Amino acid sequence: MESKRERIPPGQTVTDGWPVLHEGPVPAFDPATWTFRVFGEVERPITLTYDEFRALPVRSVRCDIHCVTHWSKLDNVFEGVPFAEIARLAGVKPTARHVIIHAENGYTTNVPLEDCMRDDVLFAHRHNGQDLTPEHGWPLRIVIPHLYFWKSAKWVRGVEFSPVDKPGFWEQRGYHNYGDPWKNGGQRFWFD
Numbered sequence: 609m610e611s612k613r614e615r616i617p618p619g620q621t622v623t624d625g626w627p628v629l630h631e632g633p634v635p636a637f638d639p640a641t642w643t644f645r646v647f648g649e650v651e652r653p654i655t656l657t658y659d660e661f662r663a664l665p666v667r668s669v670r671c672d673i674h675c676v677t678h679w680s681k682l683d684n685v686f687e688g689v690p691f692a693e694i695a696r697l698a699g700v701k702p703t704a705r706h707v708i709i710h711a712e713n714g715y716t717t718n719v720p721l722e723d724c725m726r727d728d729v730l731f732a733h734r735h736n737g738q739d740l741t742p743e744h745g746w747p748l749r750i751v752i753p754h755l756y757f758w759k760s761a762k763w764v765r766g767v768e769f770s771p772v773d774k775p776g777f778w779e780q781r782g783y784h785n786y787g788d789p790w791k792n793g794g795q796r797f798w799f800d
């Protein structure tokens with residue numbers, strides 16, 4: 609029991625299901641026109657087609673996820689392309705400090721570069737042995753397990769490396785800029 613308690617951040621309740629939470633409609637996906645753009649403070653800005661993206665090396669990560677709305681889901685296995693692989697392909701300049709994840713319909717979220725470079729951060733297309741469903745971000749979502757799940761943008765279309773921080777969709781609407789589930793009883797809102 610002791611280890612189990614320490615595994616669940618303050619104010620969280622474990623769920624066996626997987627709630628669906630997002631703003632706006634689930635976007636349509638067409639592999640013929642989908643692109644993934646890497647831009648900003650990089651030596652080699654790149655635009656990948658869907659086939660090119662799927663040819664990149666993949667790995668699996670087992671992790672717990674924590675939503676700001678107080679549910680946690682344990683022992684997820686996500687499979688996808690490591691964030692660090694994308695950073696390596698594009699050649700991140702030393703001037704880059706922040707990452708802005710760009711998703712469909714203008715959704716963005718901001719994460720410090722060093723957080724994205726952790727080896728459990730993935731651009732994921734599979735969960736627990738199956739392709740993501742459209743509701744959970746198919747064809748591609750980022751997964752950043754150590755931060756609240758709103759940072760794990762669904763329907764990702766690109767990544768920007770920036771010298772300056774750029775608060776994203778929820779960060780501009782009162783959510784915490786960093787979102788550590790373990791700090792201060794959970795960094796849910798800007799004043800936590």
Ligand SMILES: Nc1nc2c(c(=O)[nH]1)N[C@H]1C(S)=C(S)[C@@H](COP(=O)(O)O)O[C@H]1N2
Nearest residue numbers: 627628629630631711715744758760761762
């Ligand atoms: N593109 C996009 N990604 C998003 C969101 C969104 O509105 N749009 N909502 C975020 C929020 S607030 C949460 S809690 C998680 C929920 O992911 P899930 O529906 O797979 O549980 O997605 C995040 N990623």
Ligand SMILES: [Mo]
Nearest residue numbers: 629675676758
């Ligand atoms: Mo959320």
